Amino acid sequence: MKSVNGEQIxxxxxxxxxxxxxxxxxxxxxxxxxxxxxxxxxxxILMYPLVLLLGIATFQNDTAVKKFVLPLAVIGWLISLNHYLVQKVPGFAQVKPCVSGVPCTAQYINWFGFITIPFLAFTAFTLIIIFMALLIKRKNR
Structure with a gap:
């Protein structure tokens, strides 16, 4: 039986x-x-490719994927943070109003008064960034 190392986790x-x-x-x-x-x-657009990249890397134990994952996750993190601020901070939404469709200020869910869909995405991108940082740290040891 093959053992699982920290990087693979x-x-x-x-x-x-x-x-x-x-x-x-x-x-x-x-x-x-x-x-x-x-x-x-x-x-x-930034999250969906991570499923394929990380899935393949996980099963091939390819830690080099971090150089592709981190840029996508950091950009997604910034967009999620901006979106959350647009929803929760008055005046932020005026920077770029949506021209058609659903406004970016719409809150389909608002669990506990602060958990919205952009907050969930922000949390996911944050966790992915943390796991990639831990991977880098472990690899450098």
């Missing part, structure tokens, strides 16, 4: 997070019927 955890985020976004749009706004689409 970080890859696996990052993959599970990306998979859950992707399945969650598909649930919200395809089952719950929530139409994604423009910023939601950008976050999806």
């Amino acid at each position: 970080y890859l696996y955890l990052a993959w599970v997070v990306s998979l859950m985020a992707t399945l969650g976004s598909l649930y919200f749009s395809e089952i719950a019927g929530f139409i994604p706004c423009e910023l939601c689409w950008y976050q999806r």
Whole structure:
């Protein structure tokens, strides 16, 4: 039986997070019927490839994938943070109003008064960044 090393665990955890985020976004749009706004689409564009990249890397134990995952996750993290601020901070939404479709200020969910869909994406991107940072740190030891 092959043993699992620390690097593979970080890859696996990052993959599970990306998979859950992707399945969650598909649930919200395809089952719950929530139409994604423009910023939601950008976050999806950055999250969906992570499922494939991290999934393949996990099962091939390819830690080099971090150089592809980190840029996508950091950009997605920044977009998620901006989207969350657009939803929660008055005046932020005026920077770029949506021209068509669902406004980016729409909050389909608002669990506990602060958990919205962009917050969930922000959390997923944060976890993926942390797992990639841990992977880098462990690799450098």
